[in-house]
Amino acid sequence: MAGVRVRFAPSPTGSLHIGGARTALFNWLFARKNRGTFILRLEDTDVERNLAEAESGILTSLRWLGLDWDEGPDRGGPWGPYRQSERLDLYRREAERLLQAGLAYPCYCTPEELARQREEARQKGLAPRYDGRCRHLTTAERREREAEGRKPALRLVVPQEGVTVVRDVIRGEVSFDNRTLDDFIIMKSNGIPTYNFACVVDDSLMQISHVIRAEEHLSNTPKQLLVYAALGYEAPVFIHVPMILAPDRSKLSKRHGATAVEEFRDAGYLPEAIVNYLALLGWSPGDEREMIPLEEVIELFSLDGVSRSAAVYDVKKLTWLNAQYLNALPSERVVAAVLPFLRARGFVPEDPDAATLAYVTEVVKTVRSRVHTLAELADAAAYFFTDDFTYEEKGVRKFFKPETAELLARGREVLARVSPFDLSTVENAYRSLIAELGISGGALIHPTRLAISGRTVGPGLFDIMVTLGKERCLARLDRAIRWIKTCAPR
RNA sequence: GGCCCCAUGGUCAAGUGGACUAAGACACCGGUCUUUCAAGCCGGUAACCCGGGUUCGAAUCCCGGUGGGGUCACCA
Numbered sequence: 132m133a134g135v136r137v138r139f140a141p142s143p144t145g146s147l148h149i150g151g152a153r154t155a156l157f158n159w160l161f162a163r164k165n166r167g168t169f170i171l172r173l174e175d176t177d178v179e180r181n182l183a184e185a186e187s188g189i190l191t192s193l194r195w196l197g198l199d200w201d202e203g204p205d206r207g208g209p210w211g212p213y214r215q216s217e218r219l220d221l222y223r224r225e226a227e228r229l230l231q232a233g234l235a236y237p238c239y240c241t242p243e244e245l246a247r248q249r250e251e252a253r254q255k256g257l258a259p260r261y262d263g264r265c266r267h268l269t270t271a272e273r274r275e276r277e278a279e280g281r282k283p284a285l286r287l288v289v290p291q292e293g294v295t296v297v298r299d300v301i302r303g304e305v306s307f308d309n310r311t312l313d314d315f316i317i318m319k320s321n322g323i324p325t326y327n328f329a330c331v332v333d334d335s336l337m338q339i340s341h342v343i344r345a346e347e348h349l350s351n352t353p354k355q356l357l358v359y360a361a362l363g364y365e366a367p368v369f370i371h372v373p374m375i376l377a378p379d380r381s382k383l384s385k386r387h388g389a390t391a392v393e394e395f396r397d398a399g400y401l402p403e404a405i406v407n408y409l410a411l412l413g414w415s416p417g418d419e420r421e422m423i424p425l426e427e428v429i430e431l432f433s434l435d436g437v438s439r440s441a442a443v444y445d446v447k448k449l450t451w452l453n454a455q456y457l458n459a460l461p462s463e464r465v466v467a468a469v470l471p472f473l474r475a476r477g478f479v480p481e482d483p484d485a486a487t488l489a490y491v492t493e494v495v496k497t498v499r500s501r502v503h504t505l506a507e508l509a510d511a512a513a514y515f516f517t518d519d520f521t522y523e524e525k526g527v528r529k530f531f532k533p534e535t536a537e538l539l540a541r542g543r544e545v546l547a548r549v550s551p552f553d554l555s556t557v558e559n560a561y562r563s564l565i566a567e568l569g570i571s572g573g574a575l576i577h578p579t580r581l582a583i584s585g586r587t588v589g590p591g592l593f594d595i596m597v598t599l600g601k602e603r604c605l606a607r608l609d610r611a612i613r614w615i616k617t618c619a620p621r
Numbered sequence: 622g623g624c625c626c627c628a629u630g631g632u633c634a635a636g637u638g639g640a641c642u643a644a645g646a647c648a649c650c651g652g653u654c655u656u657u658c659a660a661g662c663c664g665g666u667a668a669c670c671c672g673g674g675u676u677c678g679a680a681u682c683c684c685g686g687u688g689g690g691g692u693c694a695c696c697a
Binding site: 144319346417418421441448499579590 | 626628644646647648657658659690691696697
């Protein structure tokens with residue numbers, strides 16, 4: 132497909148949530164698949180709701196997910212600027228054209244008056260549409276209102292008959308009776324355009340070829356089509372993708388727990404897993420795999436595979452996929468990702484040296500198959516970084532008997548002589564001791580695990596030992612022996 | 622409420638008139654492996670919203686109903 136130009140156009144009123152991320156992803160995939168251009172545009176025309184930090188938060192989330200844009204507010208591009216608040220003169224120019232052509236007109240009704248009109252209509256059981264009362268004001272009447280100091284909003288002249296047909300790649304032709312539409316506002320009285328106007332002006336001027344957005348915008352599309360027609364611009368191809376719903380089947384919102392990309396990041400999810408999961412929500416490559424490398428997703432991506440029905444997102448599946456990635460990704464990648472979590476817990480310094488990094492790598496390899504998130508990984512690995520841990524109470528009851536001290540002392544003795552301190556040598560030595568003592572493996576292994584990790588569950592004991600290193604193992608055994616002698620329950 | 626979209630297990634989904642006794646995955650349940658917990662492996666429970674058509678034949682096409690969702694702002 133030649134000349135594909137798509138855009139993701141969030142408004143900086145909050146953080147990027149997974150629904151927005153999925154829309155951005157589909158746009159990005161479509162652009163990359165078709166060697167097109169992915170544009171980021173900020174729709175910051177709502178002065179009231181704009182949040183100062185929101186813009187950088189959204190950009191950060193997008194970058195973190197790996198969804199890079201070719202044109203955008205931070206890097207410019209041939210059709211900029213890419214912030215609507217910086218394009219006001221463009222909208223005014225286009226609005227003026229419409230006004231001159233008689234395709235738009237000033238409306239002097241105040242928001243209060245409009246609210247009252249809507250209320251009245253509702254009382255009568257009518258649709259709350261604007262009745263067009265300012266449409267045929269004479270020049271004198273307009274002047275009169277201007278004299279009162281009224282600042283007009285601008286409305287589009289909408290035909291009161293016929294139908295507007297939206298041609299959507301996924302949904303086919305969707306018809307809207309023009310009588311269900313009204314003369315909607317395109318420029319607010321403060322000189323700032325409304326969404327349906329700014330969006331069309333920008334998509335036209337920025338040469339957008341395909342508008343890929345969530346289905347909630349489907350009913351906006353006939354209005355926008357009317358704007359395209361009035362402006363004399365050709366409409367792009369529309370693709371309304373299914374929405375992502377919360378587990379209770381309602382629209383995603385803050386009260387549904389973690390929904391923002393940064394929340395998932397902070398909870399220890401990998402961008403690889405999130406992107407993979409999101410790609411599969413509302414789209415299917417047609418094969419049976421769940422884990423698909425991004426490069427392949429790009430290759431396989433097609434609008435044909437996008438479904439029509441809304442999808443409920445399932446954190447459990449995301450979590451499962453995250454665990455899959457934790458195990459499949461190169462360990463260096465996992466190390467890099469887990470470092471912030473280790474720093475936050477004070478386990479590694481701000482700027483770890485090569486030896487520390489090598490150690491973290493071993494820890495990651497030892498622990499990663501039994502956790503689902505980076506946060507869990509860091510917690511599960513705590514005893515690899517600090518000697519300051521307590522013994523799990525139920526473990527103490529079960530495995531730390533007075534006579535255990537002697538058992539651990541024997542283990543320590545054997546361990547002290549082990550060389551080299553590698554997996555097979557350590558295991559062979561310990562197993563020999565077990566055989567010699569004529570006890571079950573668990574009888575020695577469980578107390579030892581508790582002694583060196585403080586826990587009753589975790590990686591294989593010998594893996595822990597080797598990763599931890601001889602000195603720390605011996606020290607911890609000594610400490611446990613002392614502890615049992617002084618505080619073990621009788 | 623008007624308008625619009627949608628409808629396969631709890632969830633994501635394959636399926637485009639016969640190969641459907643309906644795939645796969647998550648979750649759940651069992652088993653297996655094991656020093657524990659995971660992971661892995663093996664197995665199991667579980668779905669075509671309902672009613673009419675069309676057709677030799679319908680999960681698949683049509684109509685109606687029901688259900689869910691979206692949208693009706695000087696928000697985007």
